[in-house]
Amino acid sequence: xxxxxxxxxxxxxxxxxxxxxxxxxxxxxxxxxxxxxxxxxxxxxxxxxxxxxxxxxxxxxxxxxxxxxxxxxxxxxxxxxxxxxxxxxxxxxxxxxxxxxxxxxxxxxxxxxxxxxxxxxx
Numbered sequence: 001x002x003x004x005x006x007x008x009x010x011x012x013x014x015x016x017x018x019x020x021x022x023x024x025x026x027x028x029x030x031x032x033x034x035x036x037x038x039x040x041x042x043x044x045x046x047x048x049x050x051x052x053x054x055x056x057x058x059x060x061x062x063x064x065x066x067x068x069x070x071x072x073x074x075x076x077x078x079x080x081x082x083x084x085x086x087x088x089x090x091x092x093x094x095x096x097x098x099x100x101x102x103x104x105x106x107x108x109x110x111x112x113x114x115x116x117x118x119x120x121x122x
Contacts, residue, residue, distance in 0.1 A: 037113065043110075043114050059112060065086045065089055065090075093108055093111045093112070095107045
């Protein structure tokens with residue numbers, strides 16, 4: 001699980017109520033948010049970047065684009081892919097480095113799983 005939001009639920013303070021329930025549970029030695037992806041939880045608690053797998057992506061476009069990047073065998077293939085298909089998407093998700101394939105995949109996964117919804121966590 002990762003975070004998203006619904007404006008009407010924010011306005012009705014439903015998320016605040018859910019947070020209060022989780023806090024109450026934790027204060028009484030109960031479970032926290034056990035549905036969270038372990039790496040998302042780790043990033044929330046430690047503030048350090050976590051490592052995700054492409055299979056963790058729940059959005060079809062994210063999953064597809066990351067697989068395309070992963071399948072590139074050469075820097076030239078990666079540059080072609082970025083310039084023709086995934087470049088705008090990657091930049092709009094905060095990733096402009098096109099030469100480091102593994103680093104790009106991890107940054108885009110962190111964006112998808114954590115950073116895009118960080119405001120919901122705060």
